[in-house]
Structure formats: C-alpha cells, structure tokens
Amino acid sequence: MKIGILTSGGDCAGLNAVMHGFVKAITAIDPKVEIYGIFDGYDGLINRKYRAIEPQEFSNILKMGGTILGTSRQPYKKLIQIEDNNKAAQMKDNYRKMDLDALIILGGQGTHKTAAFLSNEGLNVVALPKTIDNDIWGTDFTFGFHSAVNIATECIDRIQTTAASHGRAMIVEIMGNKVGWLTLYAGIASGSDIIIIPEIPYDIDKIIKAVEAAEKKNGFCIIAAAEGAMDKEEALFSKKERIQKRAERGEITASNRIAKAIAEKLNVETRVVVPGHIQRGGSPTPYDRVICTQMGAYAAKLVGERRFGQTVALDGGKITSNNLAEVAGKTKFVLPKHELVRAAKEIGISFGE
Numbered sequence: 001m002k003i004g005i006l007t008s009g010g011d012c013a014g015l016n017a018v019m020h021g022f023v024k025a026i027t028a029i030d031p032k033v034e035i036y037g038i039f040d041g042y043d044g045l046i047n048r049k050y051r052a053i054e055p056q057e058f059s060n061i062l063k064m065g066g067t068i069l070g071t072s073r074q075p076y077k078k079l080i081q082i083e084d085n086n087k088a089a090q091m092k093d094n095y096r097k098m099d100l101d102a103l104i105i106l107g108g109q110g111t112h113k114t115a116a117f118l119s120n121e122g123l124n125v126v127a128l129p130k131t132i133d134n135d136i137w138g139t140d141f142t143f144g145f146h147s148a149v150n151i152a153t154e155c156i157d158r159i160q161t162t163a164a165s166h167g168r169a170m171i172v173e174i175m176g177n178k179v180g181w182l183t184l185y186a187g188i189a190s191g192s193d194i195i196i197i198p199e200i201p202y203d204i205d206k207i208i209k210a211v212e213a214a215e216k217k218n219g220f221c222i223i224a225a226a227e228g229a230m231d232k233e234e235a236l237f238s239k240k241e242r243i244q245k246r247a248e249r250g251e252i253t254a255s256n257r258i259a260k261a262i263a264e265k266l267n268v269e270t271r272v273v274v275p276g277h278i279q280r281g282g283s284p285t286p287y288d289r290v291i292c293t294q295m296g297a298y299a300a301k302l303v304g305e306r307r308f309g310q311t312v313a314l315d316g317g318k319i320t321s322n323n324l325a326e327v328a329g330k331t332k333f334v335l336p337k338h339e340l341v342r343a344a345k346e347i348g349i350s351f352g353e
C-alpha cells in the first residue's frame with residue numbers, strides 16, 4: 001500500500017501522536033506499506049510537496065507538539081468553492097500521480113469540508129478530528145482539546161494569584177472564535193467567577209453585577225472570556241458586520257471593552273491577559289496521547305478494511321467513525337442548556353446573561 005498523510009489547519013498538541021499511532025498500526029497491517037508525508041497541509045498536495053518517510057521516522061514523536069509535516073490554513077472557500085480555480089483539480093491529479101491507495105487527513109472543521117469534497121470526488125480519504133476548539137460534529141472530543149484545556153486552566157490559575165494579591169478583576173481571553181468549549185472547560189476547572197462564551201451573548205450590566213459580587217465575596221474576580229465573546233447587541237449582527245463595527249472602534253475582541261466597563265463602573269483595577277497560541281503549544285497531555293494513539297490505530301484499521309470517506313470519532317468513550325459527508329461542515333456548539341453550563345450555574349458561576 002502507498003499512503004499519503006497530511007496535517008492541515010491550525011496546529012495543536014497531538015498531531016504527531018496520531019501519526020505515531022497510525023504509522024505503527026498500519027505497518028503491523030501491511031509491513032510493506034509506503035508512507036508519503038505531504039507537507040504544509042493541502043498546499044503540499046496542490047504543489048507536490050511530499051516525500052517518502054520511513055515508518056521509523058514516526059517513532060519518538062508521540063510526545064512532540066506541533067506537526068512534523070508542517071501545516072497551513074487553506075480555507076475551503078478559496079480551495080474548492082471559487083470558480084476559476086484549479087486547486088481542487090491539482091489535488092486530485094497529484095493524488096493519482098502519487099498513486100496513493102489512501103490519504104490520511106488530520107484537521108479541523110475547514111479541513112474536514114475539503115476532505116469530504118475529495119472523498120466525494122473518489123479519493124480514498126480517512127480523516128481525524130483535530131482542534132483545540134472541540135467543535136467537530138459527531139465526536140465527544142477532538143484531539144488537542146484536553147491539552148489546551150490544561151494549558152488554559154494553568155494560565156487562569158496563575159492569573160488568580162495576581163488577581164488575589166491586587167484585588168483585581170482579571171479577564172483571561174481564551175481561544176475559540178465561534179465556540180466556547182475551551183473557555184467553558186478551563187473556566188470551570190479554574191474556578192472562574194464568570195465565563196463568557198460566544199454561544200451565550202452577554203449583557204455588560206450583568207457582568208458588572210457578577211464582578212461586584214465576586215469582589216465583595218473574595219476580594220478579586222476572575223473572568224474566562226472566549227475570544228469570540230459578544231454582547232447581546234452584537235449577536236444581532238452577522239460576523240462580517242460585527243468585525244466591521246469592532247474595527248471602527250479599534251477593537252478585535254470584546255475583552256478590552258468589558259475590562260474598560262468594569263474599571264469605569266466599579267472603580268476596580270482590571271487587566272486583560274491573552275495567552276493566545278500558548279494554548280496550542282507543547283506536548284500533548286497523557287489523555288490526549290491515549291486518544292491520539294487509539295484514533296491513529298483506528299484510522300489504520302479503516303484503511304486496512306478499505307472503509308473510506310470516514311472521520312474517526314470518540315463516542316461515549318469508544319472509538320468509532322462517522323461518514324465524512326454527514327459531519328463535515330457542521331459545528332458542535334455549546335448549547336446554552338448543556339449540562340456543563342447548568343452545573344456551572346448551579347455552583348454560582350455567572351455567564352453574564
């Protein structure tokens with residue numbers, strides 16, 4: 001067998017761990033397997049950036065952050081949807097020229113859409129769900145998510161000591177533009193007073209009240225705010241309009257606006273901390289290493305059984321797979337009635353509604 005592997009979209013911890021698991025398992029299925037590493041995501045498939053990689057080279061990468069194959073963002077719209085664009089044709093053509101039996105694609109939402117397209121066009125695709133956002137439909141968790149939760153939680157924990165020492169309100173802006181899973185998990189795990197996520201638009205007056213209560217009770221306040229947090233008014237606009245309105249105010253995210261309102265209304269010293277890409281960096285947690293290994297091995301099993309057009313998933317603790325065509329393009333949002341949101345509210349965490 002000849003198998004191509006690529007990693008696409010934003011990196012996260014666990015990409016190498018999945019490839020480590022996949023290559024070991026596929027080598028056991030077919031000891032003569034030839035593995036081709038395709039570099040920098042779909043860009044490598046378009047521009048023929050690949051080379052044969054000995055299975056041995058995938059050893060010792062279980063714990064390594066990032067991706068040894070490199071990655072790039074190739075938005076589905078630019079890759080596939082634009083007419084007059086031969087990138088889709090180039091990918092199909094190169095797959096055939098490489099004479100691949102299967103293409104293994106590790107990536108998030110956008111990557112899955114392109115993977116579903118390629119599968120529909122007859123390529124033998126198996127995808128794996130990567131992202132710190134945990135927003136891929138049909139899987140309980142994406143790999144990379146738990147590692148990011150660990151980092152985000154540690155960031156908030158460390159901020160808490162400064163907040164307590166200075167009596168400040170500290171806003172920690174957590175990654176997640178469209179969905180708030182990472183903020184929700186890290187917010188609960190760190191004992192934050194307020195959690196603000198895109199799925200639950202906030203009312204600044206409610207946030208102020210919650211800050212006032214936390215300052216009164218604890219002498220400081222911790223707010224975990226997703227980078228995609230928006231107020232109730234902004235929620236009425238489209239993403240494009242929202243970005244435009246924020247640009248007019250010199251804003252990218254809502255965090256500084258929230259901080260300013262708190263400082264003005266309550267006369268409380270307020271700071272914003274943005275851990276940013278730190279949340280995507282470094283070694284995967286043991287939990288991620290385990291599910292990455294399981295997912296990689298499952299992808300090899302799918303290839304061995306020639307079950308293509310699938311994306312690997314975790315369902316109630318069991319590794320399984322879903323039809324790419326069914327899950328690609330669907331976003332797994334935090335439902336405002338989700339049990340975790342309910343539990344957080346039950347212990348007194350405010351969502352600023």
Ligand code: F6P
Nearest residue numbers: 010108131132133175176177280
């Ligand atoms: O998709 C993962 C993610 O980290 C999001 O949470 C974040 O909004 C985005 O990527 C940042 O992208 P980039 O690394 O391209 O700035």
